[in-house]
Amino acid sequence: MRSDAAAAFNRMHAAAKAAGINLHVNSAFRTMEEQRVLYQKYLNGTGNLAAKPGYSNHQGGIALDINVGGTGTSTYKWLANNASRFGFARTVPSEPWHWEYRP
Numbered sequence: 001m002r003s004d005a006a007a008a009f010n011r012m013h014a015a016a017k018a019a020g021i022n023l024h025v026n027s028a029f030r031t032m033e034e035q036r037v038l039y040q041k042y043l044n045g046t047g048n049l050a051a052k053p054g055y056s057n058h059q060g061g062i063a064l065d066i067n068v069g070g071t072g073t074s075t076y077k078w079l080a081n082n083a084s085r086f087g088f089a090r091t092v093p094s095e096p097w098h099w100e101y102r103p
């Protein structure tokens with residue numbers, strides 16, 4: 001990840017932990033090759049929606065996929081209420097797990 005995004009995430013992770021929430025990251029920075037594989041899985045119908053190689057914010061080092069378990073969970077609600085304090089925002093309407101550092 002980009003160092004400023006990683007530092008902000010570490011602060012958010014600590015605040016969540018203090019509130020009894022564990023922010024588990026499934027995916028952060030991806031290389032071009034990793035993005036190519038994910039995109040091919042998406043095209044094949046065997047993977048989640050993924051951006052074309054070169055077009056993912058995961059490649060820019062500012063995106064995180066956090067294991068929220070849906071929009072009704074305490075983890076998701078904590079993020080919805082607190083992530084903006086740390087510079088994070090949800091940017092993909094269909095992906096409640098995808099958060100980006102956009103201070």
Ligand SMILES: [Zn+2]
Pocket residue numbers: 058063064065097098099
């Ligand atoms: Zn994502």
